[in-house]
Amino acid sequence: MNAPSRILIYGVHGSGKSTLAETLAQRLGLPWYPVDDLLWEPGWVEVPVPVQRDRIEAICRRDRWILDGSYHGWRDVPLARADLVIGLDYPRGLSFRRLWRRTMRRLSTGEEICNGNRESLGSVLSWDSVLRWHLTGYARERARMRAWHADPAGPPVLLFDTPEALESWLAGLPR
Incomplete structure (x- = not known):
């Protein structure tokens, strides 16, 4: 495979999409x-979703990009342009533990995320909690990754079911 220049990273909340995106951005x-x-x-x-879609379309028109997720209302856009999709298909327990630790760290440190926002105890306990999103969306996200992987009409999809498998793949990339 030639070095990809348009990469979509996909997985459930807490799987490590952003961490992988940062690593790939530096390496590639x-x-x-x-x-x-x-x-x-x-x-x-x-x-608003139409504005999200406009923003994603503008990025995906470029020749080089990494996106660390894909959501409703515009999931088709990066999928149509990606050279490679990387699916982090980790077991539920692993990704939930990672998400829990990250959320607790952010709560205790007040770490700023996405445009100056912070997680709060109220957000973690709310109906829209990232922890709840993980629990309710896990099976759906996993099935979506696997369907993409099985679809010969779509972009190539690498599925990693353990962090060790991902690390082994990363070890083969340029440094």
Whole structure:
């Protein structure tokens, strides 16, 4: 496979999409566009889906990019342009533990995320909690990755079911 220049990273919340995107951006010299920064304004105001789609379309028209997620309303856009999709198809327990640790760290440190927002105890306990999203979306996201992988009409999809398998693949990339 030639070095990909348009990469979509996909997985459930907490699987490590952003961490992988940052690593690949450094290794491959590709620009990384953190999806959450495109979807959330300060104060946890969600950008309207048509505006999200416009933003994603503008990025995907470029020749080089990494996106660390893909959501409703515009999932088709990066999928149609990607040279490679990387699916982080980790077991539920692993990704949920990672998400839990990340969420607890952010709560304790007040770390700013996506345009100056911060996770709070209220957001973690809310109906729209990222923890709840993980629990309710896990099977659906996993099935979607596997369907993409099985579809010969789509872009190539690499599925990694363990962090070790991903690390082994990364070890073969240029440094």
